[in-house]
Structure formats: C-alpha cells, structure tokens
Amino acid sequence: MKLFDTAFKLHESALQLRTQRMEVIAKNIANVDTPNFKARDISFEDALAKALSGGSDASSVVTTHTNHMGGTTGKASAELLYTIPFNTSIDGNTVEMSVEQAKYGRAAAKYQATLRFLESDIGGIRKALTGGH
DSSP: OHHHHHHHHHHHHHHHHHHHHHHHHHHHHHTTTSTTOOOEEOOHHHHHHHHHTTOSOTTOOBOSSTTSTTOBOSOOOOOOEEOOOSSOOTTSOOOOHHHHHHHHHHHHHHHHHHHHHHHHHHHHHHHHHHTOO
C-alpha cells in the first residue's frame, strides 16, 4: 500500500492545491466590487514542494481534523498571499477582473491536466495488473 501512497502523492497534493487556488481566485472574482477587498493567491509551486517534502515540521502529528491535538489533516494546503495589482482602484479594492479571469482559466486547465496525468497513471497500473487486457 505504501507504493500506491508514494505513486499518487504528487497528484493528490497537486489536485488539493489546484482546488484551493481556484477557490481563492473565485473568491477574488466574487469580491470585485467589494470596497477595500484585497485580492489573494497562493504560490502553487512552493506549496507543492512543501507538501511533497512533508511540510516544514516533519514531526507534526497527522490527525483527522485540524482541531485535534493541534495536528494537520495530511491535506496539502498553501499560505495565502496578497497580490500586487497593476492598477489600484479608488475604493481600495485590488481585484483586477481580467487578471483574475485569466488566472482562473489557466488554473482550470492545469487542474484538468493533473486529472489526465492521474488517469493515465491509473490506466498504466490497471494494465500491469490485468496483463494488458
């Protein structure tokens, strides 16, 4: 079972982080008209590297809920960062709709690509188990 955990950890972490990023971008888009709303994003590459290395604290307890014993759920997550706008608005909102829509489109395409890679890996394992039939 450890073999499967290792084989799929990259895809599992990538899907979790890509989902989180799309949620953050969607929240930005939803708040485009909210005064003083500050757009956020995550650094996918940094978060994935941290998730694959076991996080910054390798001795942390993995639990089923984040409130249990102060542990982590084993789910990949990323630190939210504030984005720097190209043009600031008068009301203090830093969401730029065209930028956010472009980021969301790219993020959705990368999410689909990750699903395709995962599907391909599973197909390869299935062929190996069934002898190619």
